[in-house]
Amino acid sequence: MRSFDSTGVMEQNISKWELDTPALCVDLDALESNLATLQQTVIRNGIASRPHAKTHKTPAIARMQLESGSVGICTAKVGEAVAMYEHGIEQILMTTINATPFKIERAMNLRRWCPGFVQATDTPGNARALSEAAQAAGLVADVVVDIDTGGHRTGITAGQPALALAQLVDQLPGLRLRGMLCYDGGAQHVRGFETRRARTLETLAPATETFDLLQRSGLNTEIFSGGGTGTYNIDHETRGLTDIQVGSYVFMDAQYLAIGGATDDDVYSDFETSLTVLTTVLNAQYEGRVTTDAGAKACTINQPWPIVKGETGMTYSSGSDEFGTLRYDDPSRTYQLGDKLEVIVSHCDPVVNLYDQMYAVRGDRVEAVWKIAARGMST
Structure with missing residues (x-):
């Protein structure tokens, strides 16, 4: 078998924004x-x-x-x-x-x-x-x-x-x-x-x-x-x-965020959202929407849809196999070709099972690359 690409896993101690995408990250x-x-x-x-x-x-x-x-x-x-x-x-x-x-x-x-x-x-x-x-x-x-x-x-x-x-x-x-x-x-x-x-x-x-x-x-x-x-x-x-x-x-994930906690019936904030999928904008030429590289194969099709981290006035869906769709309502920002964004996943368990490794990030730096050793172990 020919092998010309030995990069496989990107190096640690780089900015998370330099990661190839889709990438599974944990804060x-x-x-x-x-x-x-x-x-x-x-x-x-x-x-x-x-x-x-x-x-x-x-x-x-x-x-x-x-x-x-x-x-x-x-x-x-x-x-x-x-x-x-x-x-x-x-x-x-x-x-x-x-x-x-x-x-x-x-x-x-x-x-x-x-x-x-x-x-x-x-x-x-x-x-x-x-x-x-x-x-x-x-x-x-x-x-x-x-x-x-x-x-x-x-x-x-x-x-x-x-x-x-x-x-x-x-x-x-x-x-x-x-x-x-x-x-x-x-x-x-x-x-x-x-x-x-x-x-x-x-x-x-x-x-x-x-x-x-x-x-x-x-x-x-x-x-x-x-x-x-x-x-x-x-x-x-x-x-x-x-x-x-x-x-x-x-x-944490979008499903759990919606259940409400002991002090707030609207948001479950007892634990922080540490898991995200980093994704890149592939198409931004149409008004009111952009396309990303994180679809069902990167985020699953579980509901509710992923949430764009740190932003408001936009909705994300991952119903297409290869592509995510970000639609603007009253967006806190807009994205251009090549921009990267993070989404909080719908249901963390099946999303993790889609990846071979996750990037452990502190601040914006990749501190470690962790093997998801039990990925695919469904038997």
């Missing part, structure tokens, strides 16, 4: 502020943080989270867990079950090398499959029971069904029960703090009752993990919860 000052805000909150509320790495997929950020005080990280897929372990992350809770023999075997291989790896189960059949695989591998696998919060996406029904599964896990050879997890994804983007709080406490009440059942039965409940970015300052009210699985808090 280090904002990121560090978000880490500090979260840790101060969970410490004050008497719980811990176990951030979800499915958001950033980046070992450098996972290390920052652990260094700031998190007890571990979460991953959604075993591939993400492997990528994190290969880059030195050793406290990993996988929140999705491994349903196939291949995935189960892969998880057991990871457990062999990573004592801090914990995986979820939500059916007796899956628990037995984990037990058989663990025995075949000659090891003991740490397991938590995933509890359904009512959305019926994953997890076993709270109450007696969950208790029976936990008792089974506790009895099966090759498995060690570590506790339970539950995540109400639907609560995270409920608009209005008090409405969101009421929804969260209602949907997690059965999980608390399940936690009580496990405790009264003498089962291990050292882990009761759940919650997220939208409920990070609510989740501690769920009795028994040990840690929260916040993800988007590190970056």
Whole structure:
């Protein structure tokens, strides 16, 4: 194979405005502020943080989270867990079950090398499959029971069904029960703090009752993990919860900005927007609009559309594969061919998964280039 372009990743210590585009950038000052805000909150509320790495997929950020005080990280897929372990992350809770023999075997291989790896189960059949695989591998696998919060996406029904599964896990050879997890994804983007709080406490009440059942039965409940970015300052009210699985808090996005916070129902400003896509204007010759190089392949087509950072009176859309469209209403400025601008993305998780690396920026300087090691790890 011929190779004539070895640049691949641009050098650090240049201005971010010199980056080739589209480029995924993270503002280090904002990121560090978000880490500090979260840790101060969970410490004050008497719980811990176990951030979800499915958001950033980046070992450098996972290390920052652990260094700031998190007890571990979460991953959604075993591939993400492997990528994190290969880059030195050793406290990993996988929140999705491994349903196939291949995935189960892969998880057991990871457990062999990573004592801090914990995986979820939500059916007796899956628990037995984990037990058989663990025995075949000659090891003991740490397991938590995933509890359904009512959305019926994953997890076993709270109450007696969950208790029976936990008792089974506790009895099966090759498995060690570590506790339970539950995540109400639907609560995270409920608009209005008090409405969101009421929804969260209602949907997690059965999980608390399940936690009580496990405790009264003498089962291990050292882990009761759940919650997220939208409920990070609510989740501690769920009795028994040990840690929260916040993800988007590190970056923030247009979806989260719209949900409202405890002091402002219009804007969620608890965390700073650290993640942006840098894009270049390709066409500015038509009145009232310009075209950029950041379309769906750079920003996704999630709603609401990206927000131009630091500007007003304009709307951005990324519905075309290769091109973004910026339309003027009463713009705070206009753009010309070759100009660059930053957009706050719609939904940070899938946007990060589009890139191989992100540029860690302080001020206007690129301080580091981070590999998104778990990018594409959807298996």
